[in-house]
Amino acid sequence: MLIRPLLVALPLTFCACFAETEGVDRERESMSKKDEDRDKDGFTVAEGDCNDDDERAHPGQKLSFAKPHKLASGELSFDFDCDGTTTRDDEIAVCLGAASPEGESCSCAPGWSGEAPDCGKSGTYSTATACGFTPTEARTQACR
Numbered sequence: 001m002l003i004r005p006l007l008v009a010l011p012l013t014f015c016a017c018f019a020e021t022e023g024v025d026r027e028r029e030s031m032s033k034k035d036e037d038r039d040k041d042g043f044t045v046a047e048g049d050c051n052d053d054d055e056r057a058h059p060g061q062k063l064s065f066a067k068p069h070k071l072a073s074g075e076l077s078f079d080f081d082c083d084g085t086t087t088r089d090d091e092i093a094v095c096l097g098a099a100s101p102e103g104e105s106c107s108c109a110p111g112w113s114g115e116a117p118d119c120g121k122s123g124t125y126s127t128a129t130a131c132g133f134t135p136t137e138a139r140t141q142a143c144r
């Protein structure tokens, strides 16, 4: 008769202890996740790394990328410098001056022909540095 209440109380005690330990472990785990630099890019989540599973993404990133990084939520992101915005490599090809028989009065800055495509999308990119012949290539928009 005395054993029965004891058997009922025992699992409840174990359960309560286990749940408490699990909570502490989870808290400790999330603390260490914020403090460790898993992708070895020099930044922890606490220091502003917006994706600690991709070394391309970190504060101060100056490079742009044509392939997004995947956030823990599963969402794809082109914000590689972790500033909360996505910046496209937006420059459109611009030629200044006019073509002359000598070809010296006109120069071009390489860039997109027409409208710049969205991040990860392809477009036509002009690599021209002088007027007249306009070499182009297919390129994918890189962002950060």
Ligand SMILES: [Ca+2]
Pocket: 039, 041, 049, 050, 051, 052, 053, 054, 055, 056, 057, 058
């Ligand atoms: Ca990172």
Ligand SMILES: [Ca+2]
Pocket: 078, 079, 080, 081, 082, 083, 084, 085, 086, 087, 144
């Ligand atoms: Ca950004």
